[in-house]
Amino acid sequence: MFEAVESSFLVPFDGTFSIKKVSTKHKGKVPSKKQYHKNLTKLIEKMSDYQRTLYAHDHHAILLIFQAMDAAGKDSTIRAVTSGINPAGCQVFSFKQPSSRELEHDFLWRTTRCLPERGRIGIFNRSYYEEVLVVRVHPEYLQSQRLSEPYNLKSIWKERFESIREHEQHLARNGTVILKFWLNVSKKEQKRRFLSRIEVPEKNWKFSSGDIKERGYWNEYMGAYEQAVNATSRPWAPWYAIPADHKPFMRLAVAEILVKTFERLGLRYPKLNKSEQAELEQMRLLLEQESAYSRF
Ligand code: ATP
Ligand code: MG
Numbered sequence: 447m448f449e450a451v452e453s454s455f456l457v458p459f460d461g462t463f464s465i466k467k468v469s470t471k472h473k474g475k476v477p478s479k480k481q482y483h484k485n486l487t488k489l490i491e492k493m494s495d496y497q498r499t500l501y502a503h504d505h506h507a508i509l510l511i512f513q514a515m516d517a518a519g520k521d522s523t524i525r526a527v528t529s530g531i532n533p534a535g536c537q538v539f540s541f542k543q544p545s546s547r548e549l550e551h552d553f554l555w556r557t558t559r560c561l562p563e564r565g566r567i568g569i570f571n572r573s574y575y576e577e578v579l580v581v582r583v584h585p586e587y588l589q590s591q592r593l594s595e596p597y598n599l600k601s602i603w604k605e606r607f608e609s610i611r612e613h614e615q616h617l618a619r620n621g622t623v624i625l626k627f628w629l630n631v632s633k634k635e636q637k638r639r640f641l642s643r644i645e646v647p648e649k650n651w652k653f654s655s656g657d658i659k660e661r662g663y664w665n666e667y668m669g670a671y672e673q674a675v676n677a678t679s680r681p682w683a684p685w686y687a688i689p690a691d692h693k694p695f696m697r698l699a700v701a702e703i704l705v706k707t708f709e710r711l712g713l714r715y716p717k718l719n720k721s722e723q724a725e726l727e728q729m730r731l732l733l734e735q736e737s738a739y740s741r742f
Pocket of ligand 1: 517540543571
């Protein structure tokens with residue numbers, strides 16, 4: 447079942463991905479609330495076990511990248527899939543408009559500083575992909591980046607794709623397992639969620655008029671997403687286009703892909719060599735002797 451989820455949402459590596467051909471809606475039966483919680487709990491338990499082994503094994507880091515239009519559910523998906531994970535082994539970073547300090551550096555600098563170390567899971571809520579998405583839709587943002595002039599608007603995105611591919615390949619070669627999720631919400635569902643943010647007082651804080659402005663560039667964003675995921679979905683850093691109109695389905699799909707990836711890694715607890723085992727044996731004897739003479 448997991449393989450089916452993985453392969454049906456995987457963005458092919460040959461540049462043939464078309465947004466028009468993928469659905470924002472789940473396929474098949476929607477799980478009941480009870481079934482959803484049961485399935486998610488099982489997946490989370492597995493992830494929690496795998497995370498412990500990841501930490502002990504200490505050879506790989508996991509990097510999860512989430513990109514999406516506003517209100518697609520990045521936050522709640524991240525919350526759901528990390529809910530059972532030891533917080534000490536997992537860090538979430540959100541990337542918003544770059545600060546003036548960040549703008550002093552190349553576009554991969556600010557995320558590189560936040561990459562997970564071996565044994566850890568790092569989650570990027572938005573990422574360097576914004577540099578070929580929002581910046582592509584609003585090329586005037588390039589002016590604040592003080593690039594060496596004159597830059598060529600025809601070639602800059604291709605150059606950035608190349609930099610991203612090489613960056614990710616470098617990370618993968620050095621033990622970082624990269625998974626990228628594009629949460630594919632429909633324009634209609636986004637409208638429904640925005641309206642709910644306006645109508646429900648507890649959700650008012652989530653509403654931002656800027657989101658409505660960006661919604662006006664929907665087609666430009668879809669064009670930018672299509673090109674970006676086509677140019678950067680590779681075996682060492684695959685993209686998954688996850689239908690996002692039904693949140694529980696989306697969260698289960700992401701969790702299943704994570705579990706499947708962990709399974710494939712073949713993580714194991716480190717094995718002790720003979721002298722280390724002998725040392726453990728000595729320590730056991732010491733502890734046992736201590737209890738024999740202890741007053742407590
Ligand atoms: P939420 O709305 O759920 O709180 P968010 O990720 O949308 O989360 P916001 O503060 O609403 O956070 O928006 C962050 C904004 O920063 C997004 O519109 C995003 O496109 C923008 N952004 C991120 N990286 C860059 C970048 N490198 N250059 C310009 N804008 C960026
Ligand atoms: Mg936002």
